[in-house]
Amino acid sequence: MWITSSPEWAWTSLGGRRTHSAPAIGFVPQTDGGWILIRGTDNTLWGKGPYAGANWQRIGSKLIIGAPTAAGTRQPTAHVIAVVRDTNRAPWTATSAGSSWSAFTRPWIPQG
Secondary structure, eight states, rough: EEEOOTTTEEEEEOOOOOOSSSOOOEEESSSSEEEEEEOOOOOOOOEOOTTTTTTTTEEEEOOEEEEEEEEEESSSSSSSEEEEEETTOOEEEEEEETTTEEEEEEEEOOOO
16 A cells, blocks of 8 residues: 655555555544555455554454545544445444544444
8 A cells, every 4th residue: 555645745655455445544634643444355444543553453353345434523522433334235333532443333224
């Protein structure tokens, strides 16, 4: 995984391996941080953020399909919300708090 940022526009390796799904970035406005989230080769969610150090951190153990999505916010505290789909295509969310993540929860259950 490689990333670039301005003003240098030089590419930097983040290490790690991912599947062929796109990464997600959850940036927390007006801070120096956010999380890069990927679906790893083991089909679980992995993240790299300002509190995770140099290594990728596995986020939960839920098997996921497709690419994750993410959003960052400062309200009421600085955090990132990750959204994934499990193997049954159901949505699940997890929330960061520094270097720790909540357990995955279902944000809603579709009406049949």
